[in-house]
Amino acid sequence: MREVTGPPGAPTLLLLHGWTASADLNWFPAFEQLGRSFSVVAMDHRGHGRGIRSRRRFRLADCAHDAAVLLAHLRTGPAIVVGYSMGGTVAQLLWRNHPQAVSGLVLCATARTFAVSAPERAGAAAIASLAVASRATPGIARRALAERVIGTRTDRRSIDAWVTNEMHRNDWTSVLEAGNALGRFDSRSWIGSVDVPTAVVATMGDRLVSPARQIALARSVPGATLHPVQADHSACVTAPDRFVPVLLQAARSVAARMSPSRA
Numbered sequence: 001m002r003e004v005t006g007p008p009g010a011p012t013l014l015l016l017h018g019w020t021a022s023a024d025l026n027w028f029p030a031f032e033q034l035g036r037s038f039s040v041v042a043m044d045h046r047g048h049g050r051g052i053r054s055r056r057r058f059r060l061a062d063c064a065h066d067a068a069v070l071l072a073h074l075r076t077g078p079a080i081v082v083g084y085s086m087g088g089t090v091a092q093l094l095w096r097n098h099p100q101a102v103s104g105l106v107l108c109a110t111a112r113t114f115a116v117s118a119p120e121r122a123g124a125a126a127i128a129s130l131a132v133a134s135r136a137t138p139g140i141a142r143r144a145l146a147e148r149v150i151g152t153r154t155d156r157r158s159i160d161a162w163v164t165n166e167m168h169r170n171d172w173t174s175v176l177e178a179g180n181a182l183g184r185f186d187s188r189s190w191i192g193s194v195d196v197p198t199a200v201v202a203t204m205g206d207r208l209v210s211p212a213r214q215i216a217l218a219r220s221v222p223g224a225t226l227h228p229v230q231a232d233h234s235a236c237v238t239a240p241d242r243f244v245p246v247l248l249q250a251a252r253s254v255a256a257r258m259s260p261s262r263a
Contacts, residue, residue, distance in 0.1 A: 001050075001070070002027075002042040004035035011103070011255050016044035016087030016094075018109070018236075019182055020175055022049025025166050026084055029240030034249055038255075043070055045090065047174020058162060058177035060185060061097060063090045068098035070141070078103035080254050083245070084236055085109045085209065086178065089185045095162035095194060096187075104254035105194065105221075107203040108247065109233055110190060112191055112220060115183040137141040191220045197226040197257035199250035201243075208233040225253050 002023050006012075013034060019025035023042035034040050044051035045063045052066060067090065069081055081102050083091030088110025095102045200218035204211045211228075218226040229246040231239040236247075 001044070002031065002040070002223045004031050004040035005168050006035050006037065006039035010038050011258070012071075012076040012079040013038045013040050013106075013251060014071060014076075014081045015040060016063075016067065016081065016083040016090045017042070017048070017152070018085030018087055019043065019178055020048070020170065022051075022166050022169065024049070026053045026087070026236055029237060030244045030247060033244050037248065038080070038251065039076070041070070041074065041076065043067060045087070045178070047171040047178060049169050051172060051239070053174075058174045058181055060086075060089050060178075060181050061093055064093035064097050067094050068101045071101050080104040080106060080251060082106040082251065083108065083110060085233065089114075089182065089187070092187050092191060092194075095196065096190060099196075103194055104196050105197065105198040106201065106247070106250045106254055108250075109209055109214065109235065110217065111205060111209050112132060112217050113186040113207065113213075130150075174231050188220070191217070192222065194221045194224075197254045199227055199253050200224055201227045201229060201246055201250050203233055203235050203243075204228050204230050205232040223257075225250070226252075 015023060015027050015030075017023050022044050026068070027042050031040060031042075043066070043210075046052045046054060046066065047058055067081070070075075078101055081091040081094055081104070083089070083106070085108070088107040091105055095105060141187060158223065198221045200214060200221070202211055202214035203209070204215070215226065218224045227246050227250040229235055229239075229243050231242050235243040
């Protein structure tokens, strides 16, 4: 978990990272700027980074529960929940399952559903098969496979070395199960009931989550504001000069619309 203390009385942002990443990997370019206006809490999801390790099969709803428990433990009160990609699905579920924890939503590079077309469903099924196989694979073999996929670095001074080390913290069985869960996520039947201020940060050059789906998410939430950024799905890290100012604008927009009882 990462915390940044903001100005006295500032609203709290809970940052939820994307699939295969960690809180630090996803959000490190944004911590400083966000911390000037907000108190910031960033957590690692189950199986990711330093997140909870469990023998239970990965469920997005469990990640939402973890987030609610963390906020209750920290006594922050309701938070503006900022979710990126998979973190956006967790944010949606956090509002649905634990509404007392959520004062507002900022949904970034995410959607109501991720696997609609036949190729997308086939990809999700393939990830599910890999997850089953991974559970049956000894830990040493899983680590060796991760090293082949991620690679290794020897220059500990470089940003690449840090990224690689962070990726190696993942429990790849859980990560694969998370990919399958992401493929099965669908909030279309209930997302229109969201009753907290919401902003959608849409990555308009996104080749993983189409901009059309991100815009559809914004149109589905009553009163949601749309904040486009001209960058691809990895904008949070590869284009922070474009992404972070838009993220800050979106968070401020939500904070300005919150009711005093939720602030």
